[in-house]
Amino acid sequence: MTDNDDPGPGRPGTDYRTLNRASWDDRAAAHAASPDYAVERFAADPAHLSEVVRFDLPRLGDVAGLRGVHLQCHIGTDTVSLHRLGARMTGLDFSGASLTQARSLADRTGAAVDFVQADVYDAPDVLGGGFDLVYTGIGALCWLPDIRRWAGVVAALLxxxxxxxxxxxxxxLWALDETRPDGLLVVDQPYFERTEPVVWTEGGTYVSTEATFTHNTTHEWNHGLGEVVTALLDAGLELTMLHEHDSAPWDALPGRQVRDAHGEWRLTERPWRLPQTYTLQARRR
Incomplete structure:
Protein backbone atom coordinates (compact mmCIF):
# COMPACT_ATOMS: atom_id res chain seq x y z
CA MET A 1 0.00 0.00 0.00
CA THR A 2 0.99 3.63 -0.35
CA ASP A 3 0.18 6.33 2.13
CA ASN A 4 -2.09 9.01 0.69
CA ASP A 5 -1.21 12.58 1.67
CA ASP A 6 -4.33 13.93 -0.08
CA PRO A 7 -7.17 11.68 1.08
CA GLY A 8 -9.68 13.00 -1.45
CA PRO A 9 -12.86 11.02 -0.82
CA GLY A 10 -11.38 9.88 2.49
CA ARG A 11 -11.34 13.42 3.86
CA PRO A 12 -12.38 13.95 7.50
CA GLY A 13 -16.14 13.62 7.90
CA THR A 14 -16.53 10.77 5.44
CA ASP A 15 -17.86 7.65 7.17
CA TYR A 16 -15.08 5.06 7.20
CA ARG A 17 -17.59 2.26 6.75
CA THR A 18 -18.85 3.70 3.47
CA LEU A 19 -15.32 3.90 2.04
CA ASN A 20 -14.20 0.53 3.33
CA ARG A 21 -17.38 -1.27 2.30
CA ALA A 22 -17.06 0.08 -1.24
CA SER A 23 -13.49 -1.25 -1.39
CA TRP A 24 -14.50 -4.73 -0.20
CA ASP A 25 -17.55 -4.82 -2.47
CA ASP A 26 -15.30 -3.94 -5.40
CA ARG A 27 -12.88 -6.79 -4.66
CA ALA A 28 -15.15 -9.63 -3.55
CA ALA A 29 -15.62 -11.28 -6.94
CA ALA A 30 -11.89 -11.05 -7.74
CA HIS A 31 -11.04 -12.65 -4.39
CA ALA A 32 -13.48 -15.51 -5.00
CA ALA A 33 -12.01 -16.08 -8.49
CA SER A 34 -8.40 -15.97 -7.33
CA PRO A 35 -6.51 -19.23 -6.67
CA ASP A 36 -5.38 -17.76 -3.35
CA TYR A 37 -8.80 -18.39 -1.79
CA ALA A 38 -9.05 -21.84 -3.44
CA VAL A 39 -12.83 -21.72 -3.89
CA GLU A 40 -12.69 -24.38 -6.60
CA ARG A 41 -10.76 -26.69 -4.30
CA PHE A 42 -13.40 -26.20 -1.59
CA ALA A 43 -16.01 -27.30 -4.12
CA ALA A 44 -13.99 -30.30 -5.33
CA ASP A 45 -12.63 -31.58 -1.99
CA PRO A 46 -15.06 -31.93 0.95
CA ALA A 47 -12.11 -32.21 3.35
CA HIS A 48 -10.34 -29.04 2.25
CA LEU A 49 -9.79 -26.32 4.88
CA SER A 50 -8.56 -22.77 4.47
CA GLU A 51 -4.87 -22.23 5.15
CA VAL A 52 -5.68 -19.93 8.08
CA VAL A 53 -7.86 -22.48 9.86
CA ARG A 54 -5.55 -25.39 9.02
CA PHE A 55 -2.55 -23.55 10.50
CA ASP A 56 -4.28 -23.22 13.87
CA LEU A 57 -5.77 -26.71 14.15
CA PRO A 58 -3.42 -27.70 17.02
CA ARG A 59 -4.56 -24.63 18.98
CA LEU A 60 -8.22 -24.57 17.92
CA GLY A 61 -9.09 -27.93 19.41
CA ASP A 62 -12.42 -29.70 18.97
CA VAL A 63 -15.20 -27.38 17.78
CA ALA A 64 -17.71 -30.09 16.87
CA GLY A 65 -21.21 -29.13 17.97
CA LEU A 66 -20.26 -25.60 18.99
CA ARG A 67 -22.49 -22.69 18.01
CA GLY A 68 -20.08 -20.24 16.43
CA VAL A 69 -20.02 -16.87 14.73
CA HIS A 70 -17.29 -15.68 12.38
CA LEU A 71 -17.02 -11.89 12.56
CA GLN A 72 -15.89 -10.07 9.38
CA CYS A 73 -16.14 -13.34 7.47
CA HIS A 74 -15.57 -11.88 3.95
CA ILE A 75 -16.23 -14.60 1.32
CA GLY A 76 -16.63 -17.33 3.92
CA THR A 77 -13.73 -19.72 3.37
CA ASP A 78 -12.75 -19.76 7.06
CA THR A 79 -16.44 -19.97 8.03
CA VAL A 80 -17.04 -23.01 5.83
CA SER A 81 -13.81 -24.55 7.16
CA LEU A 82 -15.08 -24.29 10.74
CA HIS A 83 -18.38 -25.81 9.60
CA ARG A 84 -16.43 -28.71 8.13
CA LEU A 85 -14.85 -29.23 11.54
CA GLY A 86 -18.32 -29.67 13.02
CA ALA A 87 -19.23 -26.20 14.31
CA ARG A 88 -22.68 -24.71 13.64
CA MET A 89 -21.55 -21.48 12.04
CA THR A 90 -22.94 -18.04 11.28
CA GLY A 91 -20.85 -15.60 9.24
CA LEU A 92 -21.23 -11.84 9.58
CA ASP A 93 -19.84 -9.16 7.28
CA PHE A 94 -20.80 -5.62 6.23
CA SER A 95 -20.06 -6.23 2.53
CA GLY A 96 -23.05 -7.46 0.58
CA ALA A 97 -20.88 -8.44 -2.38
CA SER A 98 -18.64 -10.52 -0.12
CA LEU A 99 -21.65 -12.32 1.32
CA THR A 100 -22.94 -13.06 -2.17
CA GLN A 101 -19.69 -14.97 -2.74
CA ALA A 102 -19.89 -16.60 0.71
CA ARG A 103 -23.42 -17.85 0.09
CA SER A 104 -22.36 -19.19 -3.30
CA LEU A 105 -19.50 -21.08 -1.65
CA ALA A 106 -21.86 -22.53 0.96
CA ASP A 107 -24.31 -23.61 -1.75
CA ARG A 108 -21.58 -25.23 -3.85
CA THR A 109 -20.17 -27.13 -0.89
CA GLY A 110 -23.46 -28.02 0.80
CA ALA A 111 -22.43 -26.15 3.94
CA ALA A 112 -25.31 -25.23 6.27
CA VAL A 113 -23.94 -21.79 7.18
CA ASP A 114 -26.01 -18.66 7.76
CA PHE A 115 -24.52 -15.42 6.44
CA VAL A 116 -25.75 -12.11 7.83
CA GLN A 117 -24.96 -8.62 6.56
CA ALA A 118 -24.24 -6.16 9.35
CA ASP A 119 -21.49 -3.98 10.77
CA VAL A 120 -19.42 -5.84 13.33
CA TYR A 121 -20.28 -3.32 16.05
CA ASP A 122 -23.97 -4.14 15.51
CA ALA A 123 -23.48 -7.90 15.80
CA PRO A 124 -25.06 -8.35 19.27
CA ASP A 125 -28.18 -6.44 18.23
CA VAL A 126 -28.50 -8.47 15.02
CA LEU A 127 -27.48 -11.92 16.26
CA GLY A 128 -28.18 -11.88 19.99
CA GLY A 129 -25.81 -13.80 22.24
CA GLY A 130 -25.21 -17.23 23.66
CA PHE A 131 -22.48 -18.29 21.21
CA ASP A 132 -19.95 -20.93 22.23
CA LEU A 133 -17.32 -19.58 19.83
CA VAL A 134 -16.50 -16.20 18.34
CA TYR A 135 -13.93 -16.53 15.56
CA THR A 136 -12.02 -13.75 13.82
CA GLY A 137 -9.42 -14.30 11.10
CA ILE A 138 -6.49 -12.38 9.68
CA GLY A 139 -6.92 -8.85 8.41
CA ALA A 140 -10.08 -7.99 10.36
CA LEU A 141 -9.21 -5.75 13.30
CA CYS A 142 -7.35 -3.15 11.22
CA TRP A 143 -10.70 -2.00 9.78
CA LEU A 144 -12.10 -1.09 13.22
CA PRO A 145 -11.43 2.26 14.92
CA ASP A 146 -12.12 1.19 18.52
CA ILE A 147 -10.71 -2.07 19.87
CA ARG A 148 -12.45 -1.67 23.24
CA ARG A 149 -15.83 -1.47 21.55
CA TRP A 150 -14.96 -4.59 19.57
CA ALA A 151 -14.05 -6.44 22.77
CA GLY A 152 -17.44 -5.47 24.19
CA VAL A 153 -19.09 -6.98 21.11
CA VAL A 154 -17.20 -10.24 21.61
CA ALA A 155 -18.24 -10.41 25.27
CA ALA A 156 -21.88 -9.71 24.40
CA LEU A 157 -21.94 -12.49 21.79
CA LEU A 158 -20.40 -15.17 24.02
CA LEU A 173 3.98 -6.00 11.05
CA TRP A 174 1.25 -3.44 10.34
CA ALA A 175 3.56 -0.67 11.60
CA LEU A 176 6.35 -1.42 9.09
CA ASP A 177 7.07 0.35 5.82
CA GLU A 178 6.62 -2.58 3.43
CA THR A 179 7.79 -0.73 0.31
CA ARG A 180 11.44 0.05 1.13
CA PRO A 181 13.80 -1.07 -1.67
CA ASP A 182 16.78 -1.39 0.69
CA GLY A 183 15.27 -4.32 2.60
CA LEU A 184 15.43 -2.61 6.00
CA LEU A 185 12.63 -3.20 8.49
CA VAL A 186 11.57 0.32 9.39
CA VAL A 187 8.70 1.30 11.69
CA ASP A 188 6.83 4.03 9.83
CA GLN A 189 3.14 3.63 10.76
CA PRO A 190 1.37 3.77 14.13
CA TYR A 191 1.73 0.78 16.41
CA PHE A 192 -0.85 1.98 18.92
CA GLU A 193 -4.49 2.79 18.22
CA ARG A 194 -5.04 6.42 17.28
CA THR A 195 -8.28 8.32 16.84
CA GLU A 196 -7.48 9.37 13.30
CA PRO A 197 -7.21 6.63 10.68
CA VAL A 198 -4.33 5.87 8.38
CA VAL A 199 -5.71 6.69 4.94
CA TRP A 200 -4.52 4.54 2.07
CA THR A 201 -5.03 4.68 -1.65
CA GLU A 202 -4.03 1.45 -3.38
CA GLY A 203 -5.40 0.16 -6.66
CA GLY A 204 -4.62 -3.52 -6.27
CA THR A 205 -5.40 -6.18 -3.72
CA TYR A 206 -3.63 -8.91 -1.80
CA VAL A 207 -4.56 -11.84 -4.07
CA SER A 208 -3.40 -12.83 -7.54
CA THR A 209 -5.75 -11.15 -10.00
CA GLU A 210 -5.76 -9.12 -13.20
CA ALA A 211 -8.92 -7.27 -12.17
CA THR A 212 -8.91 -3.49 -11.86
CA PHE A 213 -10.77 -1.62 -9.16
CA THR A 214 -12.37 1.79 -8.82
CA HIS A 215 -12.86 2.11 -5.05
CA ASN A 216 -9.31 2.37 -3.74
CA THR A 217 -9.35 4.64 -0.68
CA THR A 218 -9.64 3.00 2.74
CA HIS A 219 -9.39 3.98 6.40
CA GLU A 220 -7.50 1.66 8.73
CA TRP A 221 -6.27 1.53 12.34
CA ASN A 222 -3.61 -0.44 14.17
CA HIS A 223 -4.13 -1.85 17.67
CA GLY A 224 -1.17 -2.72 19.89
CA LEU A 225 -1.04 -6.21 21.29
CA GLY A 226 -1.38 -4.88 24.83
CA GLU A 227 -4.40 -2.82 23.79
CA VAL A 228 -6.14 -5.90 22.39
CA VAL A 229 -5.44 -8.01 25.49
CA THR A 230 -6.40 -5.26 27.94
CA ALA A 231 -9.63 -4.53 26.08
CA LEU A 232 -10.64 -8.19 26.31
CA LEU A 233 -9.75 -8.40 30.02
CA ASP A 234 -11.75 -5.27 30.77
CA ALA A 235 -14.71 -6.71 28.84
CA GLY A 236 -14.84 -9.70 31.17
CA LEU A 237 -12.76 -12.27 29.30
CA GLU A 238 -9.74 -14.16 30.57
CA LEU A 239 -6.76 -14.81 28.34
CA THR A 240 -6.07 -18.53 27.89
CA MET A 241 -3.56 -18.49 25.02
CA LEU A 242 -1.34 -16.05 23.16
CA HIS A 243 1.16 -17.26 20.55
CA GLU A 244 3.18 -14.91 18.34
CA HIS A 245 4.29 -16.33 14.99
CA ASP A 246 7.19 -15.35 12.74
CA SER A 247 5.06 -16.13 9.67
CA ALA A 248 1.91 -15.05 7.85
CA PRO A 249 -0.28 -16.79 5.25
CA TRP A 250 0.44 -14.07 2.67
CA ASP A 251 3.63 -12.42 1.44
CA ALA A 252 3.52 -9.30 3.59
CA LEU A 253 7.02 -8.11 2.64
CA PRO A 254 7.53 -8.96 -1.04
CA GLY A 255 11.09 -9.69 -2.10
CA ARG A 256 12.24 -10.36 1.46
CA GLN A 257 10.42 -13.58 2.26
CA VAL A 258 10.30 -17.28 1.49
CA ARG A 259 7.34 -19.66 1.62
CA ASP A 260 7.63 -22.70 3.86
CA ALA A 261 6.24 -26.20 3.49
CA HIS A 262 3.03 -25.20 5.28
CA GLY A 263 2.26 -22.34 2.89
CA GLU A 264 3.30 -19.64 5.36
CA TRP A 265 5.63 -16.74 4.50
CA ARG A 266 8.52 -15.67 6.74
CA LEU A 267 11.61 -13.51 6.39
CA THR A 268 14.36 -15.14 4.34
CA GLU A 269 17.03 -13.71 6.62
CA ARG A 270 16.74 -14.07 10.40
CA PRO A 271 12.96 -14.57 10.58
CA TRP A 272 13.09 -14.42 14.37
CA ARG A 273 13.40 -10.63 14.13
CA LEU A 274 9.74 -10.04 13.33
CA PRO A 275 6.41 -11.28 14.68
CA GLN A 276 4.06 -11.32 11.69
CA THR A 277 0.89 -12.79 13.17
CA TYR A 278 -0.48 -13.95 16.50
CA THR A 279 -3.10 -16.42 17.72
CA LEU A 280 -5.11 -15.48 20.80
CA GLN A 281 -7.76 -17.30 22.74
CA ALA A 282 -9.86 -15.91 25.59
CA ARG A 283 -12.88 -17.16 27.54
CA ARG A 284 -15.77 -15.15 28.89
CA ARG A 285 -15.76 -15.38 32.65
Missing amino acids: RPGGRLFLREGHPM
Missing part, protein backbone atom coordinates in the same frame (compact mmCIF):
# COMPACT_ATOMS: atom_id res chain seq x y z
CA ARG A 159 -22.18 -17.25 26.62
CA PRO A 160 -20.42 -17.52 29.99
CA GLY A 161 -17.54 -19.92 29.40
CA GLY A 162 -17.65 -19.35 25.64
CA ARG A 163 -14.42 -18.51 23.89
CA LEU A 164 -12.93 -16.12 21.40
CA PHE A 165 -10.45 -17.52 18.89
CA LEU A 166 -8.47 -14.94 16.94
CA ARG A 167 -5.61 -15.08 14.48
CA GLU A 168 -4.54 -11.67 13.30
CA GLY A 169 -1.72 -9.77 11.68
CA HIS A 170 0.72 -8.60 14.33
CA PRO A 171 0.62 -4.86 15.04
CA MET A 172 4.40 -4.81 14.62
Whole structure:
Protein backbone atom coordinates (compact mmCIF):
# COMPACT_ATOMS: atom_id res chain seq x y z
CA MET A 1 0.00 0.00 0.00
CA THR A 2 0.99 3.63 -0.35
CA ASP A 3 0.18 6.33 2.13
CA ASN A 4 -2.09 9.01 0.69
CA ASP A 5 -1.21 12.58 1.67
CA ASP A 6 -4.33 13.93 -0.08
CA PRO A 7 -7.17 11.68 1.08
CA GLY A 8 -9.68 13.00 -1.45
CA PRO A 9 -12.86 11.02 -0.82
CA GLY A 10 -11.38 9.88 2.49
CA ARG A 11 -11.34 13.42 3.86
CA PRO A 12 -12.38 13.95 7.50
CA GLY A 13 -16.14 13.62 7.90
CA THR A 14 -16.53 10.77 5.44
CA ASP A 15 -17.86 7.65 7.17
CA TYR A 16 -15.08 5.06 7.20
CA ARG A 17 -17.59 2.26 6.75
CA THR A 18 -18.85 3.70 3.47
CA LEU A 19 -15.32 3.90 2.04
CA ASN A 20 -14.20 0.53 3.33
CA ARG A 21 -17.38 -1.27 2.30
CA ALA A 22 -17.06 0.08 -1.24
CA SER A 23 -13.49 -1.25 -1.39
CA TRP A 24 -14.50 -4.73 -0.20
CA ASP A 25 -17.55 -4.82 -2.47
CA ASP A 26 -15.30 -3.94 -5.40
CA ARG A 27 -12.88 -6.79 -4.66
CA ALA A 28 -15.15 -9.63 -3.55
CA ALA A 29 -15.62 -11.28 -6.94
CA ALA A 30 -11.89 -11.05 -7.74
CA HIS A 31 -11.04 -12.65 -4.39
CA ALA A 32 -13.48 -15.51 -5.00
CA ALA A 33 -12.01 -16.08 -8.49
CA SER A 34 -8.40 -15.97 -7.33
CA PRO A 35 -6.51 -19.23 -6.67
CA ASP A 36 -5.38 -17.76 -3.35
CA TYR A 37 -8.80 -18.39 -1.79
CA ALA A 38 -9.05 -21.84 -3.44
CA VAL A 39 -12.83 -21.72 -3.89
CA GLU A 40 -12.69 -24.38 -6.60
CA ARG A 41 -10.76 -26.69 -4.30
CA PHE A 42 -13.40 -26.20 -1.59
CA ALA A 43 -16.01 -27.30 -4.12
CA ALA A 44 -13.99 -30.30 -5.33
CA ASP A 45 -12.63 -31.58 -1.99
CA PRO A 46 -15.06 -31.93 0.95
CA ALA A 47 -12.11 -32.21 3.35
CA HIS A 48 -10.34 -29.04 2.25
CA LEU A 49 -9.79 -26.32 4.88
CA SER A 50 -8.56 -22.77 4.47
CA GLU A 51 -4.87 -22.23 5.15
CA VAL A 52 -5.68 -19.93 8.08
CA VAL A 53 -7.86 -22.48 9.86
CA ARG A 54 -5.55 -25.39 9.02
CA PHE A 55 -2.55 -23.55 10.50
CA ASP A 56 -4.28 -23.22 13.87
CA LEU A 57 -5.77 -26.71 14.15
CA PRO A 58 -3.42 -27.70 17.02
CA ARG A 59 -4.56 -24.63 18.98
CA LEU A 60 -8.22 -24.57 17.92
CA GLY A 61 -9.09 -27.93 19.41
CA ASP A 62 -12.42 -29.70 18.97
CA VAL A 63 -15.20 -27.38 17.78
CA ALA A 64 -17.71 -30.09 16.87
CA GLY A 65 -21.21 -29.13 17.97
CA LEU A 66 -20.26 -25.60 18.99
CA ARG A 67 -22.49 -22.69 18.01
CA GLY A 68 -20.08 -20.24 16.43
CA VAL A 69 -20.02 -16.87 14.73
CA HIS A 70 -17.29 -15.68 12.38
CA LEU A 71 -17.02 -11.89 12.56
CA GLN A 72 -15.89 -10.07 9.38
CA CYS A 73 -16.14 -13.34 7.47
CA HIS A 74 -15.57 -11.88 3.95
CA ILE A 75 -16.23 -14.60 1.32
CA GLY A 76 -16.63 -17.33 3.92
CA THR A 77 -13.73 -19.72 3.37
CA ASP A 78 -12.75 -19.76 7.06
CA THR A 79 -16.44 -19.97 8.03
CA VAL A 80 -17.04 -23.01 5.83
CA SER A 81 -13.81 -24.55 7.16
CA LEU A 82 -15.08 -24.29 10.74
CA HIS A 83 -18.38 -25.81 9.60
CA ARG A 84 -16.43 -28.71 8.13
CA LEU A 85 -14.85 -29.23 11.54
CA GLY A 86 -18.32 -29.67 13.02
CA ALA A 87 -19.23 -26.20 14.31
CA ARG A 88 -22.68 -24.71 13.64
CA MET A 89 -21.55 -21.48 12.04
CA THR A 90 -22.94 -18.04 11.28
CA GLY A 91 -20.85 -15.60 9.24
CA LEU A 92 -21.23 -11.84 9.58
CA ASP A 93 -19.84 -9.16 7.28
CA PHE A 94 -20.80 -5.62 6.23
CA SER A 95 -20.06 -6.23 2.53
CA GLY A 96 -23.05 -7.46 0.58
CA ALA A 97 -20.88 -8.44 -2.38
CA SER A 98 -18.64 -10.52 -0.12
CA LEU A 99 -21.65 -12.32 1.32
CA THR A 100 -22.94 -13.06 -2.17
CA GLN A 101 -19.69 -14.97 -2.74
CA ALA A 102 -19.89 -16.60 0.71
CA ARG A 103 -23.42 -17.85 0.09
CA SER A 104 -22.36 -19.19 -3.30
CA LEU A 105 -19.50 -21.08 -1.65
CA ALA A 106 -21.86 -22.53 0.96
CA ASP A 107 -24.31 -23.61 -1.75
CA ARG A 108 -21.58 -25.23 -3.85
CA THR A 109 -20.17 -27.13 -0.89
CA GLY A 110 -23.46 -28.02 0.80
CA ALA A 111 -22.43 -26.15 3.94
CA ALA A 112 -25.31 -25.23 6.27
CA VAL A 113 -23.94 -21.79 7.18
CA ASP A 114 -26.01 -18.66 7.76
CA PHE A 115 -24.52 -15.42 6.44
CA VAL A 116 -25.75 -12.11 7.83
CA GLN A 117 -24.96 -8.62 6.56
CA ALA A 118 -24.24 -6.16 9.35
CA ASP A 119 -21.49 -3.98 10.77
CA VAL A 120 -19.42 -5.84 13.33
CA TYR A 121 -20.28 -3.32 16.05
CA ASP A 122 -23.97 -4.14 15.51
CA ALA A 123 -23.48 -7.90 15.80
CA PRO A 124 -25.06 -8.35 19.27
CA ASP A 125 -28.18 -6.44 18.23
CA VAL A 126 -28.50 -8.47 15.02
CA LEU A 127 -27.48 -11.92 16.26
CA GLY A 128 -28.18 -11.88 19.99
CA GLY A 129 -25.81 -13.80 22.24
CA GLY A 130 -25.21 -17.23 23.66
CA PHE A 131 -22.48 -18.29 21.21
CA ASP A 132 -19.95 -20.93 22.23
CA LEU A 133 -17.32 -19.58 19.83
CA VAL A 134 -16.50 -16.20 18.34
CA TYR A 135 -13.93 -16.53 15.56
CA THR A 136 -12.02 -13.75 13.82
CA GLY A 137 -9.42 -14.30 11.10
CA ILE A 138 -6.49 -12.38 9.68
CA GLY A 139 -6.92 -8.85 8.41
CA ALA A 140 -10.08 -7.99 10.36
CA LEU A 141 -9.21 -5.75 13.30
CA CYS A 142 -7.35 -3.15 11.22
CA TRP A 143 -10.70 -2.00 9.78
CA LEU A 144 -12.10 -1.09 13.22
CA PRO A 145 -11.43 2.26 14.92
CA ASP A 146 -12.12 1.19 18.52
CA ILE A 147 -10.71 -2.07 19.87
CA ARG A 148 -12.45 -1.67 23.24
CA ARG A 149 -15.83 -1.47 21.55
CA TRP A 150 -14.96 -4.59 19.57
CA ALA A 151 -14.05 -6.44 22.77
CA GLY A 152 -17.44 -5.47 24.19
CA VAL A 153 -19.09 -6.98 21.11
CA VAL A 154 -17.20 -10.24 21.61
CA ALA A 155 -18.24 -10.41 25.27
CA ALA A 156 -21.88 -9.71 24.40
CA LEU A 157 -21.94 -12.49 21.79
CA LEU A 158 -20.40 -15.17 24.02
CA ARG A 159 -22.18 -17.25 26.62
CA PRO A 160 -20.42 -17.52 29.99
CA GLY A 161 -17.54 -19.92 29.40
CA GLY A 162 -17.65 -19.35 25.64
CA ARG A 163 -14.42 -18.51 23.89
CA LEU A 164 -12.93 -16.12 21.40
CA PHE A 165 -10.45 -17.52 18.89
CA LEU A 166 -8.47 -14.94 16.94
CA ARG A 167 -5.61 -15.08 14.48
CA GLU A 168 -4.54 -11.67 13.30
CA GLY A 169 -1.72 -9.77 11.68
CA HIS A 170 0.72 -8.60 14.33
CA PRO A 171 0.62 -4.86 15.04
CA MET A 172 4.40 -4.81 14.62
CA LEU A 173 3.98 -6.00 11.05
CA TRP A 174 1.25 -3.44 10.34
CA ALA A 175 3.56 -0.67 11.60
CA LEU A 176 6.35 -1.42 9.09
CA ASP A 177 7.07 0.35 5.82
CA GLU A 178 6.62 -2.58 3.43
CA THR A 179 7.79 -0.73 0.31
CA ARG A 180 11.44 0.05 1.13
CA PRO A 181 13.80 -1.07 -1.67
CA ASP A 182 16.78 -1.39 0.69
CA GLY A 183 15.27 -4.32 2.60
CA LEU A 184 15.43 -2.61 6.00
CA LEU A 185 12.63 -3.20 8.49
CA VAL A 186 11.57 0.32 9.39
CA VAL A 187 8.70 1.30 11.69
CA ASP A 188 6.83 4.03 9.83
CA GLN A 189 3.14 3.63 10.76
CA PRO A 190 1.37 3.77 14.13
CA TYR A 191 1.73 0.78 16.41
CA PHE A 192 -0.85 1.98 18.92
CA GLU A 193 -4.49 2.79 18.22
CA ARG A 194 -5.04 6.42 17.28
CA THR A 195 -8.28 8.32 16.84
CA GLU A 196 -7.48 9.37 13.30
CA PRO A 197 -7.21 6.63 10.68
CA VAL A 198 -4.33 5.87 8.38
CA VAL A 199 -5.71 6.69 4.94
CA TRP A 200 -4.52 4.54 2.07
CA THR A 201 -5.03 4.68 -1.65
CA GLU A 202 -4.03 1.45 -3.38
CA GLY A 203 -5.40 0.16 -6.66
CA GLY A 204 -4.62 -3.52 -6.27
CA THR A 205 -5.40 -6.18 -3.72
CA TYR A 206 -3.63 -8.91 -1.80
CA VAL A 207 -4.56 -11.84 -4.07
CA SER A 208 -3.40 -12.83 -7.54
CA THR A 209 -5.75 -11.15 -10.00
CA GLU A 210 -5.76 -9.12 -13.20
CA ALA A 211 -8.92 -7.27 -12.17
CA THR A 212 -8.91 -3.49 -11.86
CA PHE A 213 -10.77 -1.62 -9.16
CA THR A 214 -12.37 1.79 -8.82
CA HIS A 215 -12.86 2.11 -5.05
CA ASN A 216 -9.31 2.37 -3.74
CA THR A 217 -9.35 4.64 -0.68
CA THR A 218 -9.64 3.00 2.74
CA HIS A 219 -9.39 3.98 6.40
CA GLU A 220 -7.50 1.66 8.73
CA TRP A 221 -6.27 1.53 12.34
CA ASN A 222 -3.61 -0.44 14.17
CA HIS A 223 -4.13 -1.85 17.67
CA GLY A 224 -1.17 -2.72 19.89
CA LEU A 225 -1.04 -6.21 21.29
CA GLY A 226 -1.38 -4.88 24.83
CA GLU A 227 -4.40 -2.82 23.79
CA VAL A 228 -6.14 -5.90 22.39
CA VAL A 229 -5.44 -8.01 25.49
CA THR A 230 -6.40 -5.26 27.94
CA ALA A 231 -9.63 -4.53 26.08
CA LEU A 232 -10.64 -8.19 26.31
CA LEU A 233 -9.75 -8.40 30.02
CA ASP A 234 -11.75 -5.27 30.77
CA ALA A 235 -14.71 -6.71 28.84
CA GLY A 236 -14.84 -9.70 31.17
CA LEU A 237 -12.76 -12.27 29.30
CA GLU A 238 -9.74 -14.16 30.57
CA LEU A 239 -6.76 -14.81 28.34
CA THR A 240 -6.07 -18.53 27.89
CA MET A 241 -3.56 -18.49 25.02
CA LEU A 242 -1.34 -16.05 23.16
CA HIS A 243 1.16 -17.26 20.55
CA GLU A 244 3.18 -14.91 18.34
CA HIS A 245 4.29 -16.33 14.99
CA ASP A 246 7.19 -15.35 12.74
CA SER A 247 5.06 -16.13 9.67
CA ALA A 248 1.91 -15.05 7.85
CA PRO A 249 -0.28 -16.79 5.25
CA TRP A 250 0.44 -14.07 2.67
CA ASP A 251 3.63 -12.42 1.44
CA ALA A 252 3.52 -9.30 3.59
CA LEU A 253 7.02 -8.11 2.64
CA PRO A 254 7.53 -8.96 -1.04
CA GLY A 255 11.09 -9.69 -2.10
CA ARG A 256 12.24 -10.36 1.46
CA GLN A 257 10.42 -13.58 2.26
CA VAL A 258 10.30 -17.28 1.49
CA ARG A 259 7.34 -19.66 1.62
CA ASP A 260 7.63 -22.70 3.86
CA ALA A 261 6.24 -26.20 3.49
CA HIS A 262 3.03 -25.20 5.28
CA GLY A 263 2.26 -22.34 2.89
CA GLU A 264 3.30 -19.64 5.36
CA TRP A 265 5.63 -16.74 4.50
CA ARG A 266 8.52 -15.67 6.74
CA LEU A 267 11.61 -13.51 6.39
CA THR A 268 14.36 -15.14 4.34
CA GLU A 269 17.03 -13.71 6.62
CA ARG A 270 16.74 -14.07 10.40
CA PRO A 271 12.96 -14.57 10.58
CA TRP A 272 13.09 -14.42 14.37
CA ARG A 273 13.40 -10.63 14.13
CA LEU A 274 9.74 -10.04 13.33
CA PRO A 275 6.41 -11.28 14.68
CA GLN A 276 4.06 -11.32 11.69
CA THR A 277 0.89 -12.79 13.17
CA TYR A 278 -0.48 -13.95 16.50
CA THR A 279 -3.10 -16.42 17.72
CA LEU A 280 -5.11 -15.48 20.80
CA GLN A 281 -7.76 -17.30 22.74
CA ALA A 282 -9.86 -15.91 25.59
CA ARG A 283 -12.88 -17.16 27.54
CA ARG A 284 -15.77 -15.15 28.89
CA ARG A 285 -15.76 -15.38 32.65
